[in-house]
Every structure is written in C-alpha cells, then in structure tokens.
Amino acid sequence: MTADLVIEAEGLVKTFGKTKALQGVDLAVPRGTVLGVLGPNGAGKTTAVRILSTLLPPDAGTARISGFDVVRDAERVRRTIGLTGQYASVDEDLSGRQNLELFGTLLELGRAGSRRRAVELLEWFDLTAAADRPAKTYSGGMRRRLDLAASLVGSPDVIFLDEPTTGLDPAKREDMWDVVRSLVTNGSTVLLTTQYLEEADALADAITVIDHGRVIAYDTPEGLKRVVGGQTLEVRPSDPAHLSRIAAILSEVGSGAQADEIRKGVLAVPVTDDAALTESVARFAAAGIAVTELSLHLPSLDEVFFTLTGRTASEDDTTSLKEVAA
Amino acid sequence: MSTLVAPPRTTNAVLSTAVPNPRPFRLVRHSMALAKRSLIKTWRTPEALIDVTLQPVLFLVIFVYIFGGAVAGSTHDYLQFLLPGILAQTIATGAIAIGVNLNTDIAKGIFDRFRSLPVPRSAPLVGAVLGDVVRYVIVTVSTLAIGYLLGFRIDSDPLRAIAGCLLAVLFALCLSWLPVFVAMKVRTPGAVQGLMFALIMPLSFASNVFVSADTLPGWMQAFVDVNPMTHLVAAVRGLFLGTPVGSHVWWTLAWCAGFVALFMPLALRAYRKKI
Numbered sequence: 276m277t278a279d280l281v282i283e284a285e286g287l288v289k290t291f292g293k294t295k296a297l298q299g300v301d302l303a304v305p306r307g308t309v310l311g312v313l314g315p316n317g318a319g320k321t322t323a324v325r326i327l328s329t330l331l332p333p334d335a336g337t338a339r340i341s342g343f344d345v346v347r348d349a350e351r352v353r354r355t356i357g358l359t360g361q362y363a364s365v366d367e368d369l370s371g372r373q374n375l376e377l378f379g380t381l382l383e384l385g386r387a388g389s390r391r392r393a394v395e396l397l398e399w400f401d402l403t404a405a406a407d408r409p410a411k412t413y414s415g416g417m418r419r420r421l422d423l424a425a426s427l428v429g430s431p432d433v434i435f436l437d438e439p440t441t442g443l444d445p446a447k448r449e450d451m452w453d454v455v456r457s458l459v460t461n462g463s464t465v466l467l468t469t470q471y472l473e474e475a476d477a478l479a480d481a482i483t484v485i486d487h488g489r490v491i492a493y494d495t496p497e498g499l500k501r502v503v504g505g506q507t508l509e510v511r512p513s514d515p516a517h518l519s520r521i522a523a524i525l526s527e528v529g530s531g532a533q534a535d536e537i538r539k540g541v542l543a544v545p546v547t548d549d550a551a552l553t554e555s556v557a558r559f560a561a562a563g564i565a566v567t568e569l570s571l572h573l574p575s576l577d578e579v580f581f582t583l584t585g586r587t588a589s590e591d592d593t594t595s596l597k598e599v600a601a
Numbered sequence: 602m603s604t605l606v607a608p609p610r611t612t613n614a615v616l617s618t619a620v621p622n623p624r625p626f627r628l629v630r631h632s633m634a635l636a637k638r639s640l641i642k643t644w645r646t647p648e649a650l651i652d653v654t655l656q657p658v659l660f661l662v663i664f665v666y667i668f669g670g671a672v673a674g675s676t677h678d679y680l681q682f683l684l685p686g687i688l689a690q691t692i693a694t695g696a697i698a699i700g701v702n703l704n705t706d707i708a709k710g711i712f713d714r715f716r717s718l719p720v721p722r723s724a725p726l727v728g729a730v731l732g733d734v735v736r737y738v739i740v741t742v743s744t745l746a747i748g749y750l751l752g753f754r755i756d757s758d759p760l761r762a763i764a765g766c767l768l769a770v771l772f773a774l775c776l777s778w779l780p781v782f783v784a785m786k787v788r789t790p791g792a793v794q795g796l797m798f799a800l801i802m803p804l805s806f807a808s809n810v811f812v813s814a815d816t817l818p819g820w821m822q823a824f825v826d827v828n829p830m831t832h833l834v835a836a837v838r839g840l841f842l843g844t845p846v847g848s849h850v851w852w853t854l855a856w857c858a859g860f861v862a863l864f865m866p867l868a869l870r871a872y873r874k875k876i
C-alpha cells in the first residue's frame with residue numbers, strides 16, 4: 276500500500292449477540308483526504324467508527340490510526356483523533372464554554388490554553404453569543420456545531436464524523452460541509468459516515484459503501500457515479516402542454532436516453548455531465564419554453580444500493596441500529 | 602456563518618500531535634476536572650437537592666413530635682438522640698443519587714466522548730464520586746440547621762462536632778461506590794433508585810437510628826451490631842453529644858475502607874465492560 280495512510284483497517288469483524296455488525300471491513304484513508312462511508316441504518320458505519328476511535332475492540336482484524344494500533348496503542352490513538360457523532364456528545368447541563376474548557380483541561384492544554392481554545396472555537400462556530408447558556412437550550416444546529424467544536428479542542432489530526440448532518444435542514448447542512456472542507460484545508464484527515472450520496476459526493480475524495488457489515492464498493496465519487504448511473508436532470512415546464520417538446524430537447528441533451536415523466540408534470544433524463552444543465556437552459560430559452568423547476572440530482576442511497584446489490588437499502592435494519600448502539 | 606471558514610488550527614500553539622505528553626498525577630487532575638463538572642451540574646439544578654434537604658425535615662418532625670414523647674419521654678431528649686441518626690440516614694440516602702445520575706449520563710453519550718480522549722478510564726467515575734462531596738456537605742449543614750431550629754444543641758465541642766460531620770461525609774463518599782457499581786449493572790435510572798432504596802432502608806431502620814439497639818430482640822441485635830449504619834450513628838452521636846464513642850469511629854472507618862476496597866474495583870470493572 277502507499278506510504279501515507281492515516282487510517283488503515285483490515286478485516287474488521289464485530290458481532291453483537293446474533294447481529295453481525297461488521298463482517299470483514301477494510302478501510303484506507305490517505306493523509307489530508309476525506310473518506311465518505313456510505314450506508315443505510317444498521318450497515319455497520321457507527322460500529323466501524325467506534326472501533327477506529329478506540330471505543331470498541333474489534334472481534335477480529337486490525338486498525339491503525341497514524342500508525343498506532345487502536346487496541347494496543349489506544350492511548351496514543353486518542354491523542355490524535357477527534358470524534359463527533361450520535362454517541363459522542365457534550366454535557367447538556369454545562370454551557371458551551373464550560374464543555375470546551377473541560378475538554379481542554381482533559382487534553383492537557385492548561386487553564387489559560389483551554390480558555391483560549393474555547394474562545395477561539397466558540398467564535399469559529401458562531402456560538403459566542405450562546406457560550407454561557409447550558410447546551411440543552413441550544414437549537415439542533417447549534418448543538419451539532421458544539422459537538423463538532425468539542426471534537427476539535429485538541430486540534431486532532433484525524434477527525435471522525437458520524438452522520439454529521441443527519442437531521443439538519445439543507446442550509447445548516449451546507450454550513451457543516453464548509454466546516455469539513457476547511458478542516459481538510461488545514462491538513463486534517465476526515466472519515467465521515469453518511470446516508471446521503473450527495474453528501475459523500477460533495478466532500479469525499481473516496482467513498483466506501485457498506486451494507487450489512489461488508490464493503491460492497493470502494494471508489495472515487497466519479498467512479499461510483501459512473502457505476503450507479505450518474506445524475507438525473509429534472510424539469511417541470513410552466514405549461515404542461517410543453518412536456519413533449521421538452522422531452523425531445525432532453526433526449527438530445529441527455530446523450531440520447533429517453534426522458535421519463537417521473538411525477539405528474541416533471542420530466543427526468545439521465546445525464547453524464549454537469550454541462551447538460553446549462554445546455555438545456557439555453558435550449559429551453561431558444562425554444563421559448565418557460566420552466567418552473569430545473570435541477571440536477573444524484574441517485575438516492577436507495578438507487579445506489581439497488582444498482583450495487585439488486586435490492587433497495589430497505590428499512591429492515593432499524594432494529595439492528597439499536598443493537599449496535601447498545 | 603462566514604466565520605466558519607476561518608482556520609481552526611493555526612492560531613493555537615497546540616498543533617495536533619503537540620497535545621502534550623501526560624504529566625504526572627493525571628488521574629487526580631482529570632478526576633478533579635470531572636468533579637468540577639458534577640459541581641456545575643449540582644449548582645445548575647438545585648432542585649435535585651430537594652430529596653436530601655426535605656427528607657431530614659420530614660423525618661425529624663414526624664419522629665420527634667409523634668414518637669418522641671413515647672420513645673424518650675420528652676421531644677427534646679429524643680431530638681438530641683435522633684438527629685445524628687437522621688443525618689446518617691439522609692447522607693446514606695443522598696449517596697443513591699450518584700448512581701441514578703451516572704446511569705442517566707452513560708446513556709447520553711458524554712461518556713463516549715470521555716473515552717475517546719486520552720483520559721484515564723476511571724477518571725469520569727472517580728470525578729463524579731468526588732464531585733458529590735459537595736452534596737454531602739450540603740446535606741450535613743442543612744440537617745444540622747433544621748435540627749437547630751427545632752432545638753437540637755451540640756453538647757460536645759466544635760472540633761468533635763466537625764469530626765462527626767466529616768465522618769458522615771466520608772461514609773457517604775465511600776458508600777457511594779456501591780450505587781455507582783449498581784448503576785453500571787442495571788439498565789435504567791429507576792432500577793438504580795429502587796434497588797438502592799431497598800438496600801439502604803433496612804440498613805437505616807434495623808439500626809440504632811431511631812431507638813437504642815438494646816431495646817431490640819436478640820436476633821435483630823446481631824444484625825444491628827454489624828450494620829455499618831449503627832457504627833456511624835453511634836460515632837456521630839458520641840461526637841455530637843460528648844458521650845463515649847468507644848470503637849465506633851474505628852468500625853466506621855473500617856466499613857468505609859471496606860466499601861471502597863470492594864465496590865470501587867467492581868464498579869470500575871463493570872464500567873469498562875459496559876461500553
């Protein structure tokens with residue numbers, strides 16, 4: 276393998292009672308990159324993160340962070356990682372500032388250092404105004420930012436983000452994406468789990484798709500999109516009478532594929548590159564057709580799974596999520 | 602949210618691997634930092650102290666004015682006799698709360714965060730136990746204050762009175778490893794509460810808290826004589842009233858050591874296994 280892998284896992288296995296959470300998972304993340312781990316509820320994403328962040332020993336397999344074994348050198352691993360996720364939260368009775376200062380003390384930053392770092396992170400995450408309120412009074416987005424800030428107190432090399440945007444509205448999600456991008460700009464290596472291909476595509480250098488505790492795909496976002504069918508262009512004309520003319524234009528723009536009416540009054544066609552969007556805009560304008568909606572979509576997780584496994588990422592796994600959490 | 606794009610690492614001298622190497626006495630320092638967390642929580646939610654402040658009031662008023670005349674001939678004499686016992690009972694009951702709180706905390710995920718940090722594994726538990734000392738001091742002060750309002754007077758000297766208070770606080774501190782252990786073993790905070798109550802109540806009633814032990818039937822005296830609560834009450838009573846304490850202080854200290862020696866390792870082991 277190449278020299279500078281910051282996160283390396285080979286053959287991770289973890290079983291909880293009858294639930295096989297992980298059945299031999301390999302992961303590799305080079306320095307300064309983002310790996311997106313994509314999968315439905317119960318796929319084993321959280322279990323993998325818990326093993327990599329030393330919270331849980333694997334039943335079999337090995338994992339190293341910055342060259343340190345997560346079991347034998349757990350202590351050193353803990354000094355280089357930051358963990359944010361459903362299960363690594365802050366103390367709700369403490370204020371944002373008190374939480375950050377507590378973690379600073381635990382990370383040996385000293386009293387002045389902890390205080391300074393807390394001020395810096397509160398500022399950075401736009402929490403200064405709420406700094407001295409108990410965390411339980413924070414909104415969902417603020418809580419998420421504080422959770423993330425708490426994992427950055429020690430300026431970690433490696434950051435684990437377990438579903439960082441689940442439950443956030445689209446605007447807050449984009450804010451969170453900006454944060455992740457700037458972390459990488461600053462040299463951190465990030466492993467993030469997500470249920471959204473869109474999120475993995477926006478942030479990740481590589482994507483590992485996990486299903487039932489197994490890796491079913493590992494590729495760049497472009498490679499994965501090629502496999503699962505790339506993007507879909509969706510158009511809703513102002514006047515439904517224009518549907519057939521639009522269908523004709525879309526077929527030409529979208530590399531010959533037939534446009535389908537996926538919802539009433541909405542046509543969709545698979546496209547291979549982003550230029551299709553601008554081209555179709557120009558063509559509609561030239562033809563004098565007004566549209567009320569025009570958008571590019573990546574396949575949903577369900578569609579990805581259907582392509583990769585021949586079945587949908589069904590909800591049959593919600594129970595095993597609880598088991599994994601236990 | 603434009604502030605979000607500012608660099609998070611560069612302004613600080615501490616860069617990534619530069620998190621300093623552990624300095625000595627890490628367990629102590631980290632435990633103290635985590636104890637401070639418990640203190641802030643107590644400070645923020647004073648209503649959580651209601652149980653330990655209201656209980657002694659109720660017990661003192663009920664027992665002194667209902668049973669006092671019958672048991673001791675006079676309510677004042679009975680108050681003098683009863684207050685040290687009520688203090689011991691209240692402080693022991695107060696130790697239950699730590700188990701309830703820890704059981705709640707662990708379900709929430711803050712402990713996972715602690716475990717992902719380079720912090721000694723036992724520090725969060727040790728910190729929580731130490732942080733509760735303040736609660737025990739509050740219990741002691743409020744019970745004595747209520748006693749004073751009702752007419753209780755310390756008959757010894759301030760030094761011995763303080764020694765009695767410290768002994769009670771130490772007892773609760775050591776005993777609290779039992780509820781901590783229970784909290785690691787059962788699933789819900791309610792179960793911790795129920796189980797601990799079932800343990801503490803017989804200890805405080807089958808003792809010398811309410812009546813002198815020599816009035817009890819012989820078979821029960823055998824239990825009362827080894828009951829740690831009996832020793833604590835006898836010691837505190839002696840220290841408050843200036844009567845002989847005999848070997849009760851030593852027995853109490855021995856029980857304290859026993860609680861820590863047995864339940865602290867069990868609790869820490871259960872904690873490591875739990876998550």
